[in-house]
Amino acid sequence: MAQMTMIQAITDALRCELKDDENVLVFGEDVGVNGGVFRATEGLQKEFGKERVFDTPLAESGIGGLAVGLSLTGFRPVPEIQFFGFVFEVMDSIAGQMSRTHYRTGGTYNMPVTIRSPFGGGVHTPEMHSDSLEGLMAQTPGLKVVVPSTPYDAKGLLISAIRDNDPVVFLEHLKLYRSFREEVPEESYTIELGKADVKREGTDLTIVTYGLMVHESLKAAEELEKEGYSVEVIDLRTIQPLDIETIIASVEKTGRAIVVQEAQKQAGIAANVVAEITERAILSLEAPVLRVAAPDTVYAFPQAEGVWLPNFKDVVETAKKVLTF
Amino acid sequence: MGKKKFDPTVTLREIEDKFEMFQILNEEGEVINPSEMPDLSDDELVELMSRMVYVRILDQRSISLNRQGRLGFYAPTAGQEASQLASQYALEKEDWILPGYRDVPQIVMHGLPLWKAFLFSRGHFIGNQIPEGVNVYPPQIIIGAQYIQAAGVALGLQKRGTKGVAVTYTGDGGSSQGDFYEGITFAGAAQSPAIFFIQNNQFAISTPRSVQSVGKTLAQKGIAAGIPSVLVDGMDALAVYKVTKDARERAINGGGPTLIETMTYRYGPHTMAGDDPTRYRTGDLDNEWAAKDPIVRFRKFLEEKGLWSKEKEEEVIERAKEEIKEAIKKADQAPKQKVSELIENMYRGELPVNLQEQLAIYKEKESK
Numbered sequence: 035m036a037q038m039t040m041i042q043a044i045t046d047a048l049r050c051e052l053k054d055d056e057n058v059l060v061f062g063e064d065v066g067v068n069g070g071v072f073r074a075t076e077g078l079q080k081e082f083g084k085e086r087v088f089d090t091p092l093a094e095s096g097i098g099g100l101a102v103g104l105s106l107t108g109f110r111p112v113p114e115i116q117f118f119g120f121v122f123e124v125m126d127s128i129a130g131q132m133s134r135t136h137y138r139t140g141g142t143y144n145m146p147v148t149i150r151s152p153f154g155g156g157v158h159t160p161e162m163h164s165d166s167l168e169g170l171m172a173q174t175p176g177l178k179v180v181v182p183s184t185p186y187d188a189k190g191l192l193i194s195a196i197r198d199n200d201p202v203v204f205l206e207h208l209k210l211y212r213s214f215r216e217e218v219p220e221e222s223y224t225i226e227l228g229k230a231d232v233k234r235e236g237t238d239l240t241i242v243t244y245g246l247m248v249h250e251s252l253k254a255a256e257e258l259e260k261e262g263y264s265v266e267v268i269d270l271r272t273i274q275p276l277d278i279e280t281i282i283a284s285v286e287k288t289g290r291a292i293v294v295q296e297a298q299k300q301a302g303i304a305a306n307v308v309a310e311i312t313e314r315a316i317l318s319l320e321a322p323v324l325r326v327a328a329p330d331t332v333y334a335f336p337q338a339e340g341v342w343l344p345n346f347k348d349v350v351e352t353a354k355k356v357l358t359f
Numbered sequence: 360m361g362k363k364k365f366d367p368t369v370t371l372r373e374i375e376d377k378f379e380m381f382q383i384l385n386e387e388g389e390v391i392n393p394s395e396m397p398d399l400s401d402d403e404l405v406e407l408m409s410r411m412v413y414v415r416i417l418d419q420r421s422i423s424l425n426r427q428g429r430l431g432f433y434a435p436t437a438g439q440e441a442s443q444l445a446s447q448y449a450l451e452k453e454d455w456i457l458p459g460y461r462d463v464p465q466i467v468m469h470g471l472p473l474w475k476a477f478l479f480s481r482g483h484f485i486g487n488q489i490p491e492g493v494n495v496y497p498p499q500i501i502i503g504a505q506y507i508q509a510a511g512v513a514l515g516l517q518k519r520g521t522k523g524v525a526v527t528y529t530g531d532g533g534s535s536q537g538d539f540y541e542g543i544t545f546a547g548a549a550q551s552p553a554i555f556f557i558q559n560n561q562f563a564i565s566t567p568r569s570v571q572s573v574g575k576t577l578a579q580k581g582i583a584a585g586i587p588s589v590l591v592d593g594m595d596a597l598a599v600y601k602v603t604k605d606a607r608e609r610a611i612n613g614g615g616p617t618l619i620e621t622m623t624y625r626y627g628p629h630t631m632a633g634d635d636p637t638r639y640r641t642g643d644l645d646n647e648w649a650a651k652d653p654i655v656r657f658r659k660f661l662e663e664k665g666l667w668s669k670e671k672e673e674e675v676i677e678r679a680k681e682e683i684k685e686a687i688k689k690a691d692q693a694p695k696q697k698v699s700e701l702i703e704n705m706y707r708g709e710l711p712v713n714l715q716e717q718l719a720i721y722k723e724k725e726s727k
Contacts, residue, residue: 063532067639068565091571092502092532092563120501123536158482159632160432160460162500300713329698329717331705336431336482337696341724 038218041211043185044074044150047192048112050222052082055110058196060087062097062114071116072152072211094120098127101147102135110146112196118153118205119162119333121170132201133176147202148195154207154246154296156343158336164208165333166245166297171203172274172306178202178227179274183248185216187271190225198227207246230277232284236266239357240284242307243294244270247326247344251294254349263357273303281307282315289320290356294349299327321359326352374582375575378590380622383597386651388659390597397601405666407448407596409675411440411654414464416679417473418627421480425631429687431481434461435627441653442558442593442621444468446526449603453523455494455512457505461558461625462528466495473682474689483696484704494523502563503533506542506555513551513616524552524610532563534577543584543618552610554603555581555618558593560625561648565639581618593621594651597660624648697725 038046051058060075060082066089069076079087090097094115101111115121121128132145155164171179180195180202182188188206195202233248234255241251248269255265266284270277285291291311293304304325311323326344328334334342383392390396399407418437424430436443439461447456447465456462456469463476470493479486479498487497496512499505509527516523533539534557546553557577561568574580581588587609591602599621606617626645628634636645661667698721702714710718 063563064565066565069638071564071634089566089570091535092566093535093537095537096535123501123538158431160482160500299717329702329721330711330713331698331701334698334701335484335696338698338701339482341698341721342701 035217035219037215038185039212039215040182040185040188040206041072041074043189043218044192044206045076045078046218046220047189047196048075048078049081051112051193051196052078052086054222057108057110058086058112059104059109060112060114061090061100063090063092063116065089065114070114074114074150074206094123095127098124098132101149102127102132102145105132105145105147106143110196112148112150115149115151117159117163118151118167119165121151121167128171128177128201128203129174133174136200137176144199145201146199148192148198148204149201150192150204150206152208152211153205154209155333155339156209156246158339159208161333161335164339166295166302166328168203168205168273169297169301169303172303176201177274178272179205180227180272181205181207181245182271183207183210183245183269185218187225187231187269189218190223191227191271193222194224194227197224202227205245209246225271228272228275228277230280231269231271232266232280233269234265234267236264236288238264238288238290239266239353240281240288240291241265241267241294241349241353242270242281242291243267244273244303245296247294247296250344250346251349253346254353257346257350258353263353265353270303276307276310278310278314281311285311285315286318289318290359291319291323292326292349292352292356293323294326294344296344297327298330299325300330302327321356324352324356375579378576378578380590380592381598381602382592382595383601384595384656384660386656388656388663390660395601397597397604399600401664401666404661405671407445407600408657408661408667410444410448410468411596411657412672412675413679414440414444415654416676417464417683420680420683422627422631424687430477432460433480433631434629435625435631436461436464438624438626438648438652439558439560439593440464441596441599441657442556442623445596445599446556446603446619446621449600449607450526451523453494453521454607455496455509455516455523455525457496457509457512457525457527458498459502459505459528459530459533460498460500461530463498465528466498469493469495471495473686477686477690478693481690483693484700485693503529503536503538505529506533506536507538507545509553509555510542510546510549510551513546513553514549517549517551522611524554524607526554526556528556528558530563531557531559531561531568531571531577532566533557534580535571540580540584543581543586543616546616547584547586550613550615553616554606554610555616557618557620558623559620560623562625562629562640564629564634567639576620578618578620584618586616586618588618588620590620590622593623594653594656596653596657624651697721699725
């Protein structure tokens with residue numbers, strides 16, 4: 035075991051899969067010599083050569099099209115979109131093409147693509163470099179969408195994503211890249227896609243969340259514990275498909291739930307989670323299921339980012355509304 | 360006489376070889392192409408030099424302000440002064456500029472107050488509130504997106520019968536984007552008044568020019584769109600000015616758009632957000648380009664003509680420092696950006712109900 039940051043765990047997962055499967059190809063803008071702008075691919079070109087790890091010309095739509103074509107010729111592409119705010123340039127390849135290939139060819143072809151991309155906010159980037167656009171992906175049938183919140187999860191989930199035979203969008207939160215280290219096995223391991231993880235057990239309230247907000251929610255749970263509330267925190271890890279079983283089991287136990295997302299209220303995953311809970315467990319509920327989210331504006335200008343992004347205080351405030359309903 | 364064998368590679372080489380780099384001043388500041396000398400008065404030549412010196416100082420100050428945490432996002436410009444400023448100098452007020460994020464100097468010269476440029480860097484929307492009569496779109500973050508928008512502005516100017524052009528800039532990397540080809544194709548097809556610049560500064564972040572295209576030049580990409588295409592020495596202010604001025608003349612007289620590749624170099628990192636050029640560039644290459652420096656070359660030319668002196672340069676440097684200080688002071692006075700303002704700015708029309716509700720929440724938070 036080694037202590038790793040999330041970015042190191044991601045590099046490690048890529049290394050494992052490049053080693054394990056000669057069909058795995060890593061490519062994108064600046065991923066070669068430079069090792070990626072966040073160094074997620076640091077050292078990989080040196081270790082595996084330019085045939086396996088390569089810089090592309092600067093064109094996100096080109097990167098997406100390349101992934102489709104390489105899949106057709108039997109490769110397992112792991113392209114990087116440098117910042118997920120650039121996804122609009124490659125939207126057709128993702129939502130219009132690779133998500134539909136298996137379906138429209140009646141299973142003749144499949145798209146074992148893993149699109150990696152940094153997303154989320156809180157680090158004062160220029161515009162289009164911070165955003166929570168995972169909702170666009172999650173509402174596109176044919177894709178799986180994964181958002182790890184810890185180094186350990188990131189490695190296991192990324193290996194699973196690469197081995198998955200369908201297209202996976204793997205979103206790495208900018209602020210979590212280097213925010214903390216934890217023990218990560220050096221060997222290969224997988225974490226099943228579509229399985230949530232109970233990051234903290236509790237009996238009074240369920241918080242369903244993902245990404246950076248897992249950590250704000252855990253912090254909120256600690257605050258609430260001081261006031262005598264026992265809070266369960268579910269890290270979705272995969273936001274499409276949702277692990278409904280884990281969510282419902284928890285809500286049936288606690289009778290109260292809130293959903294926390296960094297994305298705008300109109301744009302994220304939370305509404306879907308709330309709908310699933312009300313459809314399946316309404317008779318277990320002691321209170322309405324509330325959401326914590328960013329306001330419905332375009333991503334904040336950096337100067338206002340600190341207030342715009344949801345934080346643990348917002349979580350505590352909303353949690354109390356539900357706990358005291 | 361044997362029939363000549365058809366060979367498309369020969370055609371390709373013939374076309375590529377026709378793209379010679381247009382130059383007026385050599386690296387020593389000597390005029391090597393006198394018949395192409397642009398029609399600029401002594402005062403205008405001095406003004407062009409002053410702008411390049413000014414922006415070099417602005418770059419140095421911006422980098423140090425960024426390091427002190429007093430500026431936010433910043434993409435260094437040193438090395439590209441001739442490419443950026445001599446092209447803008449050939450424009451008129453009615454012309455539109457659609458810049459990339461490194462092209463802040465051009466829009467400042469086109470009328471965006473410097474203090475606003477600083478607020479753009481700091482991530483405040485006042486920085487993107489363009490004063491009336493300044494025909495500028497805020498710096499584009501998505502690589503190449505401005506190209507197709509420039510085709511749109513050019514078509515608009517054409518339909519309105521305005522004697523203006525739409526000018527846009529991207530880099531060597533940007534010329535790989537789909538939007539690049541769409542922009543030159545649309546403007547070419549409509550024969551709209553646009554000037555498309557590729558500032559080929561040799562690296563797209565870390566990715567060398569050679570990875571972007573196997574083509575000998577990037578200028579030749581314009582041939583496929585059927586538009587005049589120029590390769591110019593981007594370290595030569597006179598050459599850049601001349602080809603821009605000619606392109607503008609052509610455009611406003613119905614001759615359609617032009618694609619201009621300026622051969623240049625970014626001395627600094629891609630941006631101030633952690634890029635380390637030593638990972639992908641050699642000191643030798645840096646030195647090779649430093650020898651072509653646009654300011655050094657133009658200084659020699661002007662000194663030879665008796666139009667420039669050390670004192671004159673000092674004067675410009677002092678003025679730049681003073682104006683930068685004033686602009687920072689003014690930027691500091693801008694009120695802190697509030698979330699309620701972001702909400703209020705979402706639509707031109709009435710605020711939708713969800714935002715009305717959220718506005719009340721944030722106003723209450725902000726009042727505490």
